[in-house]
Amino acid sequence: MPMVRPRPGRGGKPTDDVTGTSCPWQPLPAVDEALRQMIGRWTLRSKEAVPARLGFTSALRGEGVSFLSRSLARVVAHDLDASVCLVDCNWWGADSGDGAPPAGLADVLRASISLDEAVLATEHPKLWLLPAGPATEGERPALAHSARLSELLDELNAQVDHVLLDLPALAATGDALALAASSHGCVFVVRQGVTTAGQVATSMQELRNVPVMGVVLNRTRSRTPGFVARRLAG
Amino acid sequence: MSSYVILRLAETFFRRWWLFTVPVVLLTGLGLHVARASGATYESTGTLYMERETFLSTLTSVRGEDIGWATPASYYDGQFNSLLGTETFISSVMSRADLRLPRHGSGQALVRAIRESISTRTSGNNLLHITAVGKTPEEAHTLAEAVVESFVQWQIDAELTASAAAQTVLDPLIDTYQDQVIDARRELDRYLEQNPEPFIGQVRPLAQQVHIDRLNDDISEAESRLADARSKRAEADLATAQTELDVRQRLRLIDAPTQPVTAEAAMRTAALTVAGFALVGIVLSLSAVVACTAADRSLRVPAEVEPRLGTELLAVVPEFTR
Numbered sequence: 001m002p003m004v005r006p007r008p009g010r011g012g013k014p015t016d017d018v019t020g021t022s023c024p025w026q027p028l029p030a031v032d033e034a035l036r037q038m039i040g041r042w043t044l045r046s047k048e049a050v051p052a053r054l055g056f057t058s059a060l061r062g063e064g065v066s067f068l069s070r071s072l073a074r075v076v077a078h079d080l081d082a083s084v085c086l087v088d089c090n091w092w093g094a095d096s097g098d099g100a101p102p103a104g105l106a107d108v109l110r111a112s113i114s115l116d117e118a119v120l121a122t123e124h125p126k127l128w129l130l131p132a133g134p135a136t137e138g139e140r141p142a143l144a145h146s147a148r149l150s151e152l153l154d155e156l157n158a159q160v161d162h163v164l165l166d167l168p169a170l171a172a173t174g175d176a177l178a179l180a181a182s183s184h185g186c187v188f189v190v191r192q193g194v195t196t197a198g199q200v201a202t203s204m205q206e207l208r209n210v211p212v213m214g215v216v217l218n219r220t221r222s223r224t225p226g227f228v229a230r231r232l233a234g
Numbered sequence: 235m236s237s238y239v240i241l242r243l244a245e246t247f248f249r250r251w252w253l254f255t256v257p258v259v260l261l262t263g264l265g266l267h268v269a270r271a272s273g274a275t276y277e278s279t280g281t282l283y284m285e286r287e288t289f290l291s292t293l294t295s296v297r298g299e300d301i302g303w304a305t306p307a308s309y310y311d312g313q314f315n316s317l318l319g320t321e322t323f324i325s326s327v328m329s330r331a332d333l334r335l336p337r338h339g340s341g342q343a344l345v346r347a348i349r350e351s352i353s354t355r356t357s358g359n360n361l362l363h364i365t366a367v368g369k370t371p372e373e374a375h376t377l378a379e380a381v382v383e384s385f386v387q388w389q390i391d392a393e394l395t396a397s398a399a400a401q402t403v404l405d406p407l408i409d410t411y412q413d414q415v416i417d418a419r420r421e422l423d424r425y426l427e428q429n430p431e432p433f434i435g436q437v438r439p440l441a442q443q444v445h446i447d448r449l450n451d452d453i454s455e456a457e458s459r460l461a462d463a464r465s466k467r468a469e470a471d472l473a474t475a476q477t478e479l480d481v482r483q484r485l486r487l488i489d490a491p492t493q494p495v496t497a498e499a500a501m502r503t504a505a506l507t508v509a510g511f512a513l514v515g516i517v518l519s520l521s522a523v524v525a526c527t528a529a530d531r532s533l534r535v536p537a538e539v540e541p542r543l544g545t546e547l548l549a550v551v552p553e554f555t556r
Contacts, residue, residue: 031551037549194532197532204543214545214547223245232241
């Protein structure tokens with residue numbers, strides 16, 4: 001990613017809470033393994049293991065979209081040796097963070113700062129992060145629908161192999177659909193035991209203009225003993 | 235049923251297995267309590283061998299009941315169970331077993347308890363097993379003996395009806411005829427006292443002789459009636475004896491009820507009671523599992539994602555805790 005360089009004091013070593021959400025930059029074997037299986041399936045299906053611009057969304061907030069998009073970004077950067085930029089489009093999620101959020105996508109879209117200045121480097125040399133940046137509730141719809149967003153993403157795609165979009169939950173805002181439309185395909189994150197099948201189906205119906213690549217069942221914990229589950233599954 | 239439904243049911247159960255096993259544990263405990271409270275029971279069984287007819291019945295005019303195409307065992311089994319529903323039969327059993335209705339409380343309850351503690355079972359064409367259950371070995375034994383004897387006696391009584399009726403009619407008649415004979419003899423004696431035998435060489439007047447002959451005829455006629463009645467009474471007695479003998483041969487007690495020494499049947503009953511309660515508990519638990527599964531609309535198992543959402547399941551990410 002020639003244009004994006006880690007800047008002193010900002011890039012290089014992101015903290016755990018750059019955008020106010022958990023930030024799993026350290027390897028998590030069980031999670032990584034599940035994501036590797038997903039990549040493996042995609043590889044078997046087409047030459048492109050991971051789409052060039054992939055969005056992560058969910059029906060409700062708190063289903064683990066940020067966690068999984070970051071985990072996948074790390075796994076792709078590490079395993080496929082591909083350059084990845086994770087773009088946090090979730091201004092709604094940034095509200096929950098303490099203090100002022102760092103400059104990011106919103107600032108770039110307003111042309112307050114350049115893309116180079118907004119992008120953060122991570123511990124992994126091939127993984128970059130573009131935080132959401134501060135945006136008032138009034139600004140968010142305009143930012144989500146701006147033509148500049150599409151240009152910006154094209155720009156990023158020209159510089160890195162994969163752009164992963166951390167999208168807001170569809171129930172959180174109607175602008176999530178516009179943001180999701182910026183991706184080439186969406187992964188739907190569903191938290192086990194929380195989101196109902198009806199909510200997921202309704203949200204996926206709303207996403208009909210965006211190719212939904214499938215569902216990731218997140219935070220699963222089976223209480224059924226393994227031998228029983230295997231027996232019942234036949 | 236789809237495999238994911240079964241997996242969902244299993245997941246629901248194992249998530250709160252301790253809650254779903256509560257009804258099973260509680261009801262099994264209740265079953266144990268009930269089984270213990272009901273106490274040990276003992277069984278005593280008597281076996282009757284039934285025949286259609288006996289050798290005696292072929293020789294005499296005594297005829298058993300026409301039981302048609304039914305086997306003797308099934309015929310008498312049906313008859314026994316019909317009798318068990320009658321107050322008279324139960325009263326007879328209670329009388330023989332020296333059981334009395336309680337002064338206070340419900341006598342019906344005792345009658346019902348006796349009915350419930352008696353059962354029959356046939357084996358083959360000719361064997362009828364009559365079983366009585368009691369709280370003590372003595373009670374079971376006494377009750378079984380009383381039931382078997384009451385049943386046999388009932389059969390005898392039913393077939394003795396005709397001869398008993400004859401005896402009832404003949405007994406007062408014999409007394410009457412006996413009195414008539416005595417009266418006739420007294421009349422003759424009185425006449426002979428009034429009209430003594432003439433001296434030797436003299437002849438009794440013809441009128442007296444005719445009167446004496448008439449009195450003698452009266453005596454003969456009364457004696458003849460008395461003898462006839464006594465003969466018929468003897469025939470009735472003979473018929474009674476033959477009938478009783480015939481019934482006792484037709485319904486032979488081949489295994490008299492014995493006093494039980496173990497309460498094996500009670501163990502089986504207790505086991506069935508506990509199993510019944512446990513089964514109800516299991517049904518309740520399963521119902522609760524099904525209800526909870528139906529109420530939970532969330533996605534619980536990976537296998538249900540594709541059938542319910544119609545889209546591919548890409549990954550199953552385990553719960554991660556820092």
